[in-house]
Amino acid sequence: MRHRYGHLAREYDRRWARYVEASVVGSLRRIDLAGVRDVLDVGCGTGTLLERATRAHPGRFAGLDLSLEMLEAARRKLGARAGLVAGSAATLPFRSRAFDLVVSTSTLHHWRDPVAAFAEIRRVLRPRGRVAITDWCGDSLLTRLRDRVLRRLEPAHGRVWRSVELAALLADAGFTDVRIERWRIGVRWSLMTGTARAGHN
Numbered sequence: 698m699r700h701r702y703g704h705l706a707r708e709y710d711r712r713w714a715r716y717v718e719a720s721v722v723g724s725l726r727r728i729d730l731a732g733v734r735d736v737l738d739v740g741c742g743t744g745t746l747l748e749r750a751t752r753a754h755p756g757r758f759a760g761l762d763l764s765l766e767m768l769e770a771a772r773r774k775l776g777a778r779a780g781l782v783a784g785s786a787a788t789l790p791f792r793s794r795a796f797d798l799v800v801s802t803s804t805l806h807h808w809r810d811p812v813a814a815f816a817e818i819r820r821v822l823r824p825r826g827r828v829a830i831t832d833w834c835g836d837s838l839l840t841r842l843r844d845r846v847l848r849r850l851e852p853a854h855g856r857v858w859r860s861v862e863l864a865a866l867l868a869d870a871g872f873t874d875v876r877i878e879r880w881r882i883g884v885r886w887s888l889m890t891g892t893a894r895a896g897h898n
């Protein structure tokens with residue numbers, strides 16, 4: 698994974714410009730930043746979501762990614778506006794109860810251990826903190842076909858989840874108020890944003 702996105706980092710923003718822009722804008726539209734101070738973006742990539750969020754909101758922002766090259770691209774974009782850290786979603790290098798909001802866009806389908814990742818996200822959230830996960834939605838046939846192809850051809854690909862499966866992952870990790878909204882970018886991309894609230898840890 699680190700290797701794969703190391704190669705992609707330089708061309709990622711150009712190659713995926715329209716998708717990234719639309720998915721990040723669509724995700725942010727579904728997140729309420731009111732009252733939020735500390736925000737973590739898991740799998741922040743080149744920092745497009747953080748770039749927009751830091752312009753729109755006066756909180757403290759952190760981004761985490763497996764790929765040093767993606768983080769380097771994010772650093773160029775963000776400067777000191779966000780703290781950027783190398784690491785895995787499954788073992789977050791942050792103290793417990795450090796964040797009010799954890800977001801993640803287009804990375805869940807890469808995670809090798811989503812159960813560990815959601816436990817970690819819950820751990821780093823303050824009580825009543827919120828999580829918002831946007832990714833491809835396996836409810837759509839086209840997405841399931843893409844999933845099947847990528848599993849064979851793309852070593853960095855993990856798997857696509859259906860909306861009920863994302864809801865179950867969140868609920869099993871102890872989140873409450875789980876909601877999944879399905880949405881689209883054109884005809885090709887079926888996405889979902891799962892939002893939920895951390896109970897008391």
Ligand SMILES: C[S@@+](CC[C@H](N)C(=O)[O-])C[C@H]1O[C@@H](n2cnc3c(N)ncnc32)[C@H](O)[C@@H]1O
Binds near residue numbers: 702720721764
């Ligand atoms: C498709 S890119 C999405 C980047 C960014 N969130 C966006 O919306 O443009 C997926 C990113 O997730 C990162 N990633 C994949 N698995 C990860 C994991 N387990 N922990 C942290 N980052 C991960 C990759 O290195 C890559 O930068």
